[in-house]
Amino acid sequence: MSLKKLMALMIFLFLIGGILGYLIVLSGQSDLISQLIGGVGEKAKTINFKPFSPSSVLAIFVNNLTVSLISILSGLTAVIPSFIVLANGIITGLVVGLLTQEGLSVFSGILSLMPHGIFELTAIFLSAAYGTSLGVNFWKFMFRRENNFFDVLKKMPKYVLNIVILLIIAAVIEVFISPLVLQFLLNSKTPVPI
Template structure:
């Protein structure tokens, strides 16, 4: 099972990178993507002044969406893959939109401190979602038990994914702004 999760995690990591590249290039040729992204982030401006509230919002958003992506994987793993594609695409658009304004190094510095934790945690959660899709398929067509796999995935989520996403949210709310302000 660990080999399957590792392989799926690596495959989803590649999908994330490809999606980020596509998002980057799409934003280069479609300025409306950047405008939509700016409007989205403007909605968070008020929260920037309260890092504790910002951290809680980031954590709840990432933890909730990761759990949904994982559990929705029972539908043959489609949703977690789409979730990784969407997140990679958004990262690519952000890099494309902010690079002319900030420079590529500042953009990377704004993403890296929390992204090094957040992105792998989300991808691992989605890998478990794909795995649950496979287990659901086996349960549906081979009569295997499914519940024990869902319980196992939730335990991994609670023991590993949630703490890592919490730390990433703390870093994103408190450390990333400091890094960006220094550059």
């Protein structure tokens, strides 16, 4: 399967996860929401996010790079990267759902995540797609069906460099721009009919 098709698959899984996360909020299952958000909250405590703080940029970058590298390396299983993307989608859907409970529309909730999300999610999708490709080609190599594994492996530095660049941009935007966008949207509560 080509990297483009795997990227499309990862985007699809993320969207499914996002819808599931949003539906969990709509269902009002507060125990499940607390469990899911609690896990994210514990991770957020280790990041110690502070808007407009360079240390937050570094912490977010390191966290997202860790997730991306886990996606690449766990690609040898050929399925774990898909679960990582699905879980990211669920968490994003939960966040959007919770923002709608604060008075934002779904559109505004998504908009609040877009400035950094465009770069961060591209990196997450790329790392998951590349990791899956690496895994699929590894297993094909192991069973002597195909010998593309080393060609795919040689591309790792290029993909990791692209992922690092995307995650640096995402972390800077998440710390310095996204809080302003969210604050603006919460203050204006722009009515968008979605």
